[in-house]
Amino acid sequence: MKALLQLATRNVLRQRGRSWMTLLAIAFGVVALILAGGFIKDTVDELGESMIRSQSGHLQVNRAGYREQGSRDPSAYLIEEPEALRKALASIPEVEEVLLRSVFSGLLNNGRTDWAIIGEGVEPDAETRLGTYINVSAGRQLTDADPYGLMLGAGVAQALDLQPGDWVDLLTNTTDGAVNVLEFQVVGIFQTFSKDYDARAVRIPLSAAQALLGDAGVHLAVLRLSRTDATSATQQAAEAALAGEGFEVLDWKRLNPFYEQTVALYRQQFGFLVLVILLMVSLSVGNTINMSVYERAAEFGTMQACGAPRREIARLILLESALLGIAGATLGVVAGNGLALLISWIGIPMPPPPNSDIAYIALVRLAWWITGVSFLIGLLAPIVAALRPARRAARADIADSLRQAV
Template sequence: MKLRLPDGWTFVLRNIFRQRLRSAATLAAITLGVAGLILAGGFVQDIFVQLGEALIHSQTGHLQISRQGYREGGIRAPERYLIERPEQLQQEILAQPGAEMVLARLAFAGMINNGKRDLGIIGEGVEPSAEAVLGSFLRYIEGRPLADSDLDGIVLGQGVARSLGLKAGDRANLIISLPQGAVNTLDFEVVGIFQSFSKEFDARAVRIPLAAARSLMDTQSAHLMVVLLSRTEDTERAQASLREKLGPHGYEIASWHELSDFYDKTLELYDRQFGVLRLIILLMVLLSVVNSVNMTIFERTREFGTMLALGDRPGQVFRLILAESALIGLIGALLGIGFGCVCAWLISAIGIPMPPPPNANIGYTALIRLLPVDVVTAGAVGFVATCLAALLPARRASRVLIVDALRQGT
């Protein structure tokens, strides 16, 4: 059984292949436009994903749980927002679906002294082995990460180390004020200097073992429970579940993007830039198709005049031109989707070396991430743009005077 097109569409298809050069130019414009939209969208999507993963796996985790009000008032009075039994809370959180790991952190603010001068810092007591798993995006430019055996070890952000001229193996003193008014100090050995995705974080961040932080602050509590999930896509669902369970008990659950103003600003910056790029690509497709359709209609004016003279109605001419444009748009969209996906695969196989984003330390290798919704949307944009570009030329061709149309080209 042979597949046959309806007579009207057979005529449309013949018209398209009769104008081979013009049809090829139109198809090329649509194909390149759709492919450009796919590549631009996939590139932007990769930026968002990689930036988010860098923040999650260097600073915030997927979720952070603290006492209500800690994010606003924790720096001024951290003793008011302590989690008294962090081990018990840790077990409750791990019982939630998707929770892979829960880490306790004890935050403190104070001074670090290199023997000559002081620098204000924001410090954290962390669980070394667990943080090594979470902090996969932390890059140690000198020394090594903290280990469970480092009772007096400390790791510094790159900015802190540069400000004080400290290197791995040097000694430094941490000085903090306790809520009771006393001043406590401990001596540490610098075991590593790290670089995260954020310059601002590296300029003030230091980390010490949780046991040392508890000794320094004279408490067995914690300020934060950091949750690492199996999948970043489950963040909102896990956050809602934990809010329902822990919210009535005075806990606040914040997601990673709520904790990072840097991420939101960078996302907004790139979204605007590539929004303009998408608009430029769309306009290029529209202008290319309009020009091609106009030239095709100009060359076929006598043909349309003959059709009208033989009794075809203007609406039939209008629909014929639209049908030809729609078919070209459909073929071009499909070709663009195929070409864009192949290019995305090739580019991702090679990678695109990228410099650090604004206010960041670390560059990365960009990929093209293909999302089905973005791919289909790009194809739909190419198809709709082609149909829209044909409306005015088709209307003008269907209203041409028969005498003027037949005189065309003589």
């Protein structure tokens, strides 16, 4: 095997022109996969982070059944002792902060017309630390110093023609069924990744929401974690800590089903891209290998005439292709990762995605699995392309092969 490896290495180095053509074809395919995979990974990661850091947080805790029946009777699913729940959740590792929210529906009036809204009573400063992906398009963020301040989704502001500084009336039902109304001043207008959310969303301080609803309870506890990768483990820890108390813990993926659908779509697209590039590289490399095997027919005939087994001819061709694959894939990995870093440093301006008004800067994210898959494709492509030529060369008649040297 050592002698065969030395011979294959010499043959690769001897045919420098064809070897470089093959290397470049393989490297091009590997670079394309790394860049495409990194771009898709960035898109998926940014979508997930935008959902986490503009609306849902990493985890949400609520009374069991709230998601299914809470819209009919939200008062039945209030968490009456939110501070005790906050304390229990805050002790879990990886939990950086526990935010409390009250959710309600109502009507917003600008003095001329009403607009149906979905309101959230939030802890302003804590929400600012969580909502790093929220774009404040006018005004400023809500703060704890705004007892009757209000932030509007961009769609609500447009529908009611409101600007920061305007005063509005917010009308809703209390937990007892009575009608209550409070006056708020608009301090800011925000945009998230979802236009549908922005078309109905209104945020006010939690204390104002509790006064409006006439109850000191909350509907949700939102967990902000130190890192997104810890979501699953933290969810299990939270479920164990709250076992038997009638709570359910939902992660951000379940809270945002659109994310899973998007991930499934991109996975299929990347899988199809892998197959296309594998086919293209195999065809490109296969043409070069076919020409090489045809021109070296006399060489292979001489080897057989000197006693080399037919299978050794096939092994030699496949080994040469594997060496080219290793070299080309390595070159492609180095070039692809280098280009990914360069492109990420420059950034790719992207238009707003569907159902959003916010443009963003895309990157090409590096990941070991993308690099591994790309390297494997670069290695396998020349080997797959060499299978048929190697078989044909091994089965060729010795006399016919030698006759090509004449």
